[in-house]
Amino acid sequence: MTIRLHDTKAQADVDFVPLTEGKVGMYVCGPTVQSSPHIGHLRSALVYDLWRRWFTYRGYDVTLVRNVTDIDDKVLANATENEAWWALAYRFELEFTAGYTRLGILPPTYEPRATASIGEMRDIIQRLIDAGHAYAAAGDVYFDTASWPAYGELTHQDPKDMVAAGDADPRGKRAPQDFALWKGRKDDEPEDASWPSPWGAGRPGWHIECSAMSRRYLGAAFDIHGGGLDLRFPHHENEIAQSTAAGDPFASYWVHNGLVNIDGQKMSKSLGNSIFAAEFLAMARPIVVRYFLGAAHYRSTIDYHDGSLAEAEAALERIESFLTRAGRRLEGAAVSGVEVVPEAFAAAMDDDLGVPQALGVLHETVRAGNAALDNGDLEAVAVARGGVLAMAEVLGINPLSAQWRDGASGPAERALGSLVESLIADRNAARAAKDFAAADRIRDELAAAGIAVEDGANGSHWSIS
Numbered sequence: 001m002t003i004r005l006h007d008t009k010a011q012a013d014v015d016f017v018p019l020t021e022g023k024v025g026m027y028v029c030g031p032t033v034q035s036s037p038h039i040g041h042l043r044s045a046l047v048y049d050l051w052r053r054w055f056t057y058r059g060y061d062v063t064l065v066r067n068v069t070d071i072d073d074k075v076l077a078n079a080t081e082n083e084a085w086w087a088l089a090y091r092f093e094l095e096f097t098a099g100y101t102r103l104g105i106l107p108p109t110y111e112p113r114a115t116a117s118i119g120e121m122r123d124i125i126q127r128l129i130d131a132g133h134a135y136a137a138a139g140d141v142y143f144d145t146a147s148w149p150a151y152g153e154l155t156h157q158d159p160k161d162m163v164a165a166g167d168a169d170p171r172g173k174r175a176p177q178d179f180a181l182w183k184g185r186k187d188d189e190p191e192d193a194s195w196p197s198p199w200g201a202g203r204p205g206w207h208i209e210c211s212a213m214s215r216r217y218l219g220a221a222f223d224i225h226g227g228g229l230d231l232r233f234p235h236h237e238n239e240i241a242q243s244t245a246a247g248d249p250f251a252s253y254w255v256h257n258g259l260v261n262i263d264g265q266k267m268s269k270s271l272g273n274s275i276f277a278a279e280f281l282a283m284a285r286p287i288v289v290r291y292f293l294g295a296a297h298y299r300s301t302i303d304y305h306d307g308s309l310a311e312a313e314a315a316l317e318r319i320e321s322f323l324t325r326a327g328r329r330l331e332g333a334a335v336s337g338v339e340v341v342p343e344a345f346a347a348a349m350d351d352d353l354g355v356p357q358a359l360g361v362l363h364e365t366v367r368a369g370n371a372a373l374d375n376g377d378l379e380a381v382a383v384a385r386g387g388v389l390a391m392a393e394v395l396g397i398n399p400l401s402a403q404w405r406d407g408a409s410g411p412a413e414r415a416l417g418s419l420v421e422s423l424i425a426d427r428n429a430a431r432a433a434k435d436f437a438a439a440d441r442i443r444d445e446l447a448a449a450g451i452a453v454e455d456g457a458n459g460s461h462w463s464i465s
Contacts, residue, residue, distance in 0.1 A: 001058060003350050005224075006299060008232060008254040009154050009240075013352055018223055019252060023061045026052065027214040027251070029227035029235070030066040030111070032206075033092040034074040037099050037277040039293070039304070040260045040267060044228045046290065047257040047298040047353075049105040049396065051226070054349050057341070057394050065217045066108040067210060068093055071115050071203055073167075076193055085193055086115075099277035102286045103293075104396045104403050110217045114204065118195045120212035121204045124246050125181045125197075133245040137172025139184025139200040143238065145177045148245045154254060155233045165234060167205060179238050180205035207238040215248060225251035229258055229299075258296075261303045275304070284309040287404045291316050291397050297356055315363070319392060320399045322366045325373055325454065326385040335378050337386025345391050355395070362391045420451055424460050427453075 003016040018024055028048045031041055048064065055062045069075075070089040079085035093113075100107075125141055128134035133147045145151045145159055152159050159177050164170075168180030184202040185194040194201045204212075214222060227236060236254065243250040259266070262273040281289055292312035296302050330336075341349075342365065348357035369384030392398035399405075423442055430438040443453055446462070453462050 001346075001350065003055070003058060004352055005253060005255055006352050008236075008256050011156070014253070016223075016253065018060070019221060022059070024055045024063070024224065025218040025222035026062065026064045026224040026226060027210070027218055027222060028064065028066045028108075028225075029210060029231055030068050031093075031096050032069040032072050032074060033089045033096065034072060034078050035092060037092075037096045038267065038274045039277060039280045040228070041096065042099055042103055042277050042280070042289075043260050043293045043302060044257050045100055045105050046103060046293050048226050050294060050298070050355065051224075051255070051353060052106065053394055053396060054353060058350075062109070063218065064108045065110045065112070065214065067213045068096075068111060068113045069206065069209060070113045071193065071209075072206060076189060079190075085190060095278070099281065102281050103290050104286065112213045112217060114209040114213065117209070117212045117216055118204065120216050121208045122182075122197055124208060124212055124215070124242065127246045128181065128242060131245065131247070133242075134181055135174065136182075136199045137174075139202060140168055140172050140180055141182035141199050142168075142173055142178040143181055143242055143245075144174065145179070145241070146175055148241055150244065151177075151241050152237065154237045154240050157233070157237075162233075165238075167207075167234075179207060179234065181208045181242065207235055208242060210235075211239050211243045211246075211248075211250075214251075215243070220247075221249035222251055224253045224255055226255045226257070229256045232256055257298045258301045261301055263305050264303055284313060285404075287397055287399060288313045288316055294355060294395060294397075295359060298353055315359075316397065316399070318363065318366055319388065319397070322369050322373075323385065323388060323400060326369060326381050328454075329373060330378060330382055330385065333378050333382075335382040337382035337384070339386045339390040339393070341390045341394060342387050345387075349394070358391065358395070362388060362395075365391070420446065420462050424453065424462060428460060 004013050005016055006012070007014050026048065028045075031037060045066070048066070052062050052064050070086070070093065075089050076085050079088050083091075125134060128143065129136065129141070132144075134141055134143050152162070162177050164176030165179040168183050170176070181204070182197060182199055182202050183205060184200050194203050214225070225236070225239075240250055261267060262275065265271060265273060267274050283289070288309055289312075292308055293302065295312065295315075342361055345358045345361040348354035348361060351357075365384050365387045369381055369388065372378075372380035372384060389398060389400070393401065423446060427439045427442040430436070430442065446453055451462050453460055
């Protein structure tokens with residue numbers, strides 16, 4: 001068993017070899033909590049939830065660190081007289097957490113806030129200054145990109161071709177590409193948004209935050225660094241430069257997930273086409289949203305359009321329908337299926353988290369299970385059911401898990417269930433009275449409405465066909 005992943009730095013699929021046998025240390029760039037989360041944030045967090053689940057299934061002990069950037073230019077800019085920057089950051093952090101939870105994303109092992117690691121950031125900055133890779137100027141501290149020949153190694157760019165770093169006032173920069181490690185406090189900024197340092201009161205630059213937090217919670221060297229494709233440059237390029245220049249081996253592998261488009265266009269505030277997480281999660285059951293966001297390969301771009309969630313709902317209902325039918329038929333039967341994923345599913349997931357191919361195996365198993373149900377082959381039904389449960393659990397879309405059962409039925413679902421159960425009771429009464437014409441009429445009416453009725457030894461059961 002070898003897991004392969006696409007390493008951005010190597011620009012190739014490579015075998016994953018952990019630094020410590022049986023363990024995986026993964027750092028994922030989390031949100032800057034300046035505003036409400038959108039579906040791109042959900043997609044990114046879901047990607048690394050899937051990676052974590054697969055590593056765990058393969059027997060690894062996974063430590064996942066996902067940070068919260070709670071101090072940043074945009075956080076300060078969005079604060080008001082009635083809501084301090086730290087209060088705004090916490091309010092949006094809660095929104096992110098709520099979205100992750102509703103989507104079934106497992107909590108990270110650690111979720112540090114940037115403001116809790118200021119000391120570690122100052123230490124790295126001082127090491128860089130001492131090594132000749134950073135300089136203080138006018139209250140700021142900048143990374144000297146010219147001093148580090150490897151700068152550009154992640155995105156394979158020549159520094160002279162890079163755009164100027166726009167992350168700080170260029171008042172003391174030696175070169176446009178130099179980026180801020182420490183930002184001196186400005187008069188119009190809140191006093192509680194700055195910390196003391198040898199270079200004057202101020203706050204950290206964005207990039208140094210992740211270098212410090214990953215080191216604090218995973219060590220100077222760890223296995224995987226992940227994040228959205230849009231973070232490769234300048235954020236991740238600058239992270240690897242400052243950490244390695246400070247003497248840390250840093251991440252062995254770099255993994256990046258694709259973005260989300262809306263009707264073929266990049267999602268952005270300027271286009272006014274952003275879909276916020278809460279809004280998206282209200283469009284369908286959260287398990288359906290998870291299916292949609294997780295079905296494509298993690299490095300591909302997802303294109304959301306009208307009908308996307310309906311397609312995901314239909315695919316998920318096929319899984320749910322089989323599990324419901326199989327559960328009823330196997331009730332009391334002397335057969336059982338082991339909950340283990342098929343080899344083809346495992347091979348797909350081992351190959352750079354090939355979820356589309358893995359879903360193909362899942363749906364093929366559902367089809368085989370339905371055929372076995374039709375043929376009365378209960379042993380084959382049990383095997384298929386065990387495989388489907390195992391695959392769905394790995395992907396976080398097992399409709400029988402408590403995550404999705406608890407509170408899954410809303411008023412509409414309860415009303416539908418009440419009406420269908422009443423009609424089935426009328427049908428059963430008609431059958432008992434040998435009024436088969438009435439019984440058939442009720443069954444036909446239900447079928448026309450998309451309700452399938454299945455009669456068995458344990459009574460009549462219905463499902464949405």
